[in-house]
Amino acid sequence: MADSFKAFLIEQGADKSVQAGFQTLAPSALDAGEVLIRVRYSSINYKDALAATGKGKIIRRFPCIGGIDLSGEVIDSADPRFAPGDPVIATSFDIGVAHHGGYAEVARIPAQWVVALPEGLSLFEAMALGTAGFTAALGVLRMEDNGLKPDNGPVVVSGATGGVGSLAIDMLAAAGYAVTALTGKADEADYLHRLGARDILLRQSIDLDAVRPLEGARWAGAVDNVGGAVLHWMLASMQQAGTVASIGNAASVDLHTSVFPFILRGVSLLGIDSGYIGFPTRQQVWSRLATDLRPRHLGEVAQRIAFDALPAAFDDFIAGRIRGRTVVCMDA
Ligand SMILES: NC(=O)c1ccc[n+]([C@@H]2O[C@H](COP(=O)([O-])OP(=O)(O)OC[C@H]3O[C@@H](n4cnc5c(N)ncnc54)[C@H](OP(=O)(O)O)[C@@H]3O)[C@@H](O)[C@H]2O)c1
Numbered sequence: 001m002a003d004s005f006k007a008f009l010i011e012q013g014a015d016k017s018v019q020a021g022f023q024t025l026a027p028s029a030l031d032a033g034e035v036l037i038r039v040r041y042s043s044i045n046y047k048d049a050l051a052a053t054g055k056g057k058i059i060r061r062f063p064c065i066g067g068i069d070l071s072g073e074v075i076d077s078a079d080p081r082f083a084p085g086d087p088v089i090a091t092s093f094d095i096g097v098a099h100h101g102g103y104a105e106v107a108r109i110p111a112q113w114v115v116a117l118p119e120g121l122s123l124f125e126a127m128a129l130g131t132a133g134f135t136a137a138l139g140v141l142r143m144e145d146n147g148l149k150p151d152n153g154p155v156v157v158s159g160a161t162g163g164v165g166s167l168a169i170d171m172l173a174a175a176g177y178a179v180t181a182l183t184g185k186a187d188e189a190d191y192l193h194r195l196g197a198r199d200i201l202l203r204q205s206i207d208l209d210a211v212r213p214l215e216g217a218r219w220a221g222a223v224d225n226v227g228g229a230v231l232h233w234m235l236a237s238m239q240q241a242g243t244v245a246s247i248g249n250a251a252s253v254d255l256h257t258s259v260f261p262f263i264l265r266g267v268s269l270l271g272i273d274s275g276y277i278g279f280p281t282r283q284q285v286w287s288r289l290a291t292d293l294r295p296r297h298l299g300e301v302a303q304r305i306a307f308d309a310l311p312a313a314f315d316d317f318i319a320g321r322i323r324g325r326t327v328v329c330m331d332a
Contacts, residue, residue: 124304183201
């Protein structure tokens with residue numbers, strides 16, 4: 001490989017402030033790992049934006065190359081499961097938070113964090129999905145394991161225009177669910193309908209300050225990407241034996257609720273953590289993403305940006321202004 005590479009490095013100043021920007025690094029700067037990868041694509045998740053801007057305490061080891069997702073080709077591998085030229089995906093674990101991540105031309109990753117690209121997905125599509133798609137799929141699988149079926153009734157998805165939300169809507173609609181998209185963006189109704197949402201519910205139309213311990217029973221399932229009052233409202237609005245997947249905290253890390261949804265309606269609250277799910281589940285989820293759970297509208301959900309455009313992209317995520325997924329193209 002070349003004797004230097006370009007990377008987006010996140011550092012911490014003496015005053016604990018976070019600074020991030022492009023640097024040219026030597027290969028010796030890479031962390032330990034069995035698989036050396038030529039990164040072709042990465043992506044931006046909400047967590048990446050929190051890490052790069054310092055708006056959230058995400059980075060556990062400074063300095064750290066950002067990017068919790070990457071796809072590319074193996075340059076060299078000390079693990080016999082991977083050979084030079086193999087297309088691979090690496091997401092989650094410590095990548096981009098405590099181990100140099102995907103915002104770089106090359107990455108060295110422990111083999112147990114690397115997944116062979118499943119047949120049926122391109123390296124670009126793998127990053128159009130990324131951690132967001134993996135998490136949405138994991139949420140759907142966990143909910144179905146808990147008894148959710150299309151016949152049970154409608155499913156509501158919050159943070160609907162975000163990465164996880166968009167992909168969850170697409171997957172659930174394709175699987176036959178009647179999906180309601182809960183969003184703050186009135187002007188994205190057409191987009192959400194195109195993904196398969198049957199109904200659009202504006203967050204502003206709900207009085208989130210006056211949610212009662214139990215509301216009218218509306219939802220058989222709920223996918224929550226925002227936390228706080230929205231998750232409280234979802235729990236209070238579930239049908240008997242409904243299933244809620246708690247995925248995100250884009251609005252709040254708090255949850256103030258009552259036990260009534262659990263003890264009077266038998267509601268299940270499932271915690272979804274895609275970060276440290278190991279094998280074989282990780283491989284199985286990616287296989288499903290390449291087959292029956294493959295979103296039908298990836299082309300519409302994903303936009304591309306060049307590596308050089310990365311620093312300017314984060315603020316829109318923090319402000320909740322983005323739609324869908326953003327794929328970072330290393331070669332562009
Ligand atoms: N548990 C896990 O393993 C896991 C994995 C991946 C992501 N996550 C979390 O899941 C969440 C979604 O991730 P993402 O990558 O989809 O993020 P994203 O693309 O930035 O989307 C977040 C969406 O949430 C809504 N939103 C933003 N700020 C809000 C606010 N203040 N109040 C209410 N809604 C707000 C917006 O959608 P609307 O305008 O349409 O409402 C926004 O598009 C994040 O909190 C992320 O950290 C967790």
